[in-house]
Amino acid sequence: MTTRSPRPTRPPPGTTVTATRSDSSARCIPSLADSNPGTGNPKRLRLAAAWLLAASAPVLAAENSGGSPVTDFWRAVTSEEQRVSEQALLAASDDVATLYAWLKEGPAFSPDVETGAWEAERTGADGLIFRYGVVVPDSYDPEVSYPVEFLLHGGVARPEWGPGVDWWRSGYANLQREDRIFVVPAAWREAFWWHDNQADNLPAVLREVKRLYNVDDDRVSMTGISDGGTGAYFFAFKQPSEWASFMPYIGHPGVLRNPAGGVNYRLYFENLTAKPLYIVNGELDRLYPAASLQSFIDVLIEAEVEHVFRVIEGGGHDTRWLPDETPAIERFKTEHPRDPFPDSLQWVTDRDDRYNRNMWLRVDRMASSDFPAVIKVERDGNRFTVEAAAVVGFSLLLSPEEVDFSEPITVSVNGETVYEDLVEQSTETLLRWARETLDRQALFTAELTISLLAE
Template sequence: LFLSTTDAKTESQVLERLKSAQVSNATVKALLRERIKTHTGPVGLQNNLQIKHNGKDHPYSLYIPETTKPNEKIPLLIVLHGLGSSGANTLPVWVKRLNNEFAVLCPNYPMGAWWARPAEDMVLHLIEQLKEQYNLDNDRVFLAGLSNGAIGAYMIGMFNPDRFAGLLPIAGSITPRYMHFLVNLRNTPIYMVQGAHDPFFPVQLSRRVHKILYDMKYPVTYREHGEKGQAHGGHFLPQSEVPDMVEWIRKQKRRHNPQVVRMTREGNHMGAIHWARLVEGKNLALLELPGPESPNPIKKDGKIATLFATRKSPNHFEVMGQHVIEYDLFFNTETVDFEKPITVTTQRIQVQGNKLAPGEKKISYKNKVTQDLSVLLYGYKKFRDPTRLYDGRVSILLESTLVHRDSSEERANKKPVFSSRSQSVPYQTQPLL
């Protein structure tokens, strides 16, 4: 009932009944992980499908391998088309490249403007919808795109890196303004293909992206080819690049509970990445590239918040941040011992001359954390991902704010500088993740 309802009151009532019955997190996690899921949707090539999002119908094309067994998990590759193309044109090419081994999803979006927030939301919504019809392998979901689609692969992937096992931007790049967000790809492998003679996307942009990722020691593969196509110069994916790329895809699998989580955030993207979430930042920018649908409010002169979180040892976490007011850390039995206190330290990243340097390290939290069914069930309901289950959280408030986000007395009476609290916030008024 909790997973199927959209009513907050019903959710709260179900949680209260579960807690009254003393149902443990371990019991619920076992049930979620043992749920046998079978495929209910058709297989083979499917065109002219539609998803309704924001009141509009968006077409998409889909391939599900005909040899798929009823309970078999299927890896999924999402491919974003470029300007002038479509999902229907894109799908058969990629099905053949992957030797009919993967499910392939090719959505449509006007002008291939995948960088727009409505397009991002639509793609994520479509993935979740397909999970209801097919037993998709959550640890082998990939996002690729060519040309404008490559921009989308970067943008959607950078802002939601823990959703994907890998990113494949082909014949496209991002501008320096958005290269700040490459920091988010700490645990998400990326395979870049760029033509040296691409007349639409200067190769210098892709080289710069590669250098940034390489210098940070991130999992990046960069392939630069010198071929020239008849129609678009070097703006395409040569057949000679396909075998190595497909072999790379086959080897990738999403990481669980990474030791280090790094993120840069602007105000339109404040979701969790793995087990850390930046809840509120200081005077954050609101970035939105224009697209065919109305954008969210834009604020280009704001700040970009940074949060680096490291699990130094079991039950010991160190966090560094800049322009951060509040952040959350999420824990499960795979990463901490709930019978022992958890220590969280925080350092502000400060500007010293022309360099950034960590400030004084302070203890932000040192106490036990109680496992909470609210954290577990709201988190699962958000992503429907049995490999992404958290039992408890700690919220760290670094400074006071006049922003009022919910009705709880604890949030309404915030104390300045490094006050912290456990997960006692009423979750029905503040949905998780």
Template sequence: MLIVWASLPAWVCRAQSRVPALDSMGANMARENWKAAIHWALKAGEAIPSEKYWRYLNAADFASRDRNKELALHYAALVADSDIAVKARFGESFAWLKDDPQWQQLTRKIADRKEAERQAKIKSARVFRDEQKAMQAQTDAFAESLSQIGSAEALYKAIRQGRPPRQYPRGRNFVYGWTNLDGKIELPYLVQLPPGFDGSKAYPVVVVLHGAVAYQPETRDVPDSVDTFFGRFFMRMASESGFIAVFPYGTKTYNWMMPEDGFGLVPEVLRQVKRLFPVDDSRVYITGHSNGATGAFSYLMKQPSLFAGFSGINNRPQVRTGGTFFRNALNRSFYNVATDYDYYFPLEGHQGVTRLATQLGINWQNREILGKRTHGFLINDQSDESLQVYTQLFADMASKKRNPFRERLYWECEDTQNGRCDWLEITRLDTLANAQSWQTPVNVPVTGWRKVMNPAELIDSTSNAFQFPRRSGAVQATYAGNRFELTTSWVGKVKLFLSPEMIDFAKPLQVRINGKQVFASRVEMDKALMLSSYRRESDHQAVWAASLELAVP
């Protein structure tokens, strides 16, 4: 069914449905036959009374595009008096009415209702802010107790096995939270707790990213519109799977896709959630729809260390702020769901990416949903068919566990801000040297692009899936016992993070880079590193007991 939130404004986001009137409405939209589109919008409202006012919003939009002021104002007034008024969006198609007194009165009425609801939410959210401070204080007290432990070995054991004692309000399914991003902006997120939440247990976590980031110009004071904004089935399956679900709210400027300003939002929200709730660090996942799926893919490419598994629905697998170094996916996995009538990234493109993943040995699954299913179908449709897609996505998710101590890593980056994967970090690039022959970019030619307004119509166009605007450095790294072997390309310096799960600290450590031995000595466990890392990450699995920074010979 047609719902407001997707990767385009509401009137564009349609899906092949089981309601013929909706399909007829969509077909007439594509032909810009606005009078017929109005007729079918009203018929669709009759077919689904619970969505009647959303159809009135469509009718108002179509009438405005047809320059029918009387009808546009009539249906807009019905929306303004309804319970969807504070969620409805009147876009650029209404701009020509801005000087009309009736339109001005309507928009003032809606603005007043939105402000009243906003103030009510701010007032109700105060209790959550107080609770957040109290839970954070409990975690801080636990971290302070760790600093009193004498030996590094005992500290390591305490972090791995201990948990901060916390008290949680009873009977609450949702919790509001706020995170401060780089001291620049405060952004809200929502936490959905699983049924029967027990603060003494460690839970898997799924971070769900929303789409339409370009259409979020303002920061919310508190979370809202969760079920339609993020997708009802994401919420339902997280609950039924026994997951803590985290829903961050991005904006046009601060999000998980572009620009780079907001890419730290999701890791920071997740770190805060881990400071507040009992999280199974080996079972943290990230997923989303549309721009949210692209965000999940981007964290796989740029900052995978926090997560065990990645997935997305109607994904465009491309890093939008720089190079897409697809071999980085070797370190984790991705579960991809694609529909056959998606304008955002065509089915043929997903098939090509899947073939490339198979060639490279990447754990990449691609599920195809056929039947003229458009970009918004799986986020809007509420049928058993769509539920089964989410059920399988969550089943795959639950089967994944993070291993931050993998014996083999490949990592490539174009800036050191995104230089780390698990125990390997590129701390300096050297792109003036000669690149190694094994560092070759991989790409996929993509055909089958479809028109946004009429996805049944193909576009005669071919483009590459990935872009590479800047030079990048890469490292291939392995270890066995206390011996590390690294080969590098366009890299000047690396850092290794070490754990008792990887090496024996009682024995000498050997490191060879590009065939040359650069280190051969014992390494001492570092209390300061463990404490600072725990205060930042609240990670009880990936506890790094020492680090070693080395220049590339």
């Protein structure tokens, strides 16, 4: 539930195949104790253009009628609202291509929305109240898609924030920009940035913003300061799909391995290879001096993770350097939009109930809780080449912008072909993913679910 001021797995249907697991394994870099994702893939652009052209007439028809089914779907919050809006969409068209084009075009965003700074709250599944602030350009234009930047504050070991308490201590005035939307959520001792409840909360807050404003899905970034910087590391390692880039300032990834913080995560550097990092630490920081991160930076280099590491000479545990560094940071964000359908993905996870998805790849079942699941997928047209270890089930989330559904799809795992057939698209899959993410740039119309259990 979300309130605002000043204004108010179920396993999806898919194809399941069974094959014998190979003994081949993929590389996993051990945990640490204390490329620019191109968007100009010509083949993908041709697929997208052909798909959207085929559905262009229905799109125009929907626009001429006001597009209300899509808008109602986008704004639906309760289960009943979602059910009714989905029925209305399917009544307007039950054709996958048409629905895909409508959803990619998105709702009719209203010009009558709050601008400037406002605050809201939502209730999590655990009953906690999560507060957040939003700063919207005064010149907001609903016809323009805006980048969104999440700002995670430090000092999370505090009591719960009450209404009217300023958790972003410098205030919202200095965040007012005409070229982006800022989101400033709150954390406290019951909800550190790296706890499960915040892993659920931040994507939910992003969806709330997307319901109201025209968001550029491929330019949603995360900046964190001190404990917030550690939070940015957490999302980069564990749950990166929504974000284009991460900017951890004066934080430390070793906190994610510290039981005193309520967690002891294993950190897998393969998970960082598609998400660029801009890291800043002060030379004389009393908590996290830059030298204390050098072993972490060495592994980033070894794993070929795209990153910038800026050491502020004489810098302490503060952000006095930020005005001088801002031009370079802004260039970094501009040069690193999210690629929603990269041709190569890898993921390492020690859970299959959460933190098990990277973009269009999801680990559904691990072979054992004793060893992490390791999976790497290369896509070349309709052919998926998979290397997997300690994985007995995974899903490929498919989009008409990445594959040609009129041709067979081939999946090989550890050198053995386990699937070669047509895959049927599903309106149910499309609507479910659109509802769960409100991500117009990463819509999926099919899930190909692969089981590697021996018969």
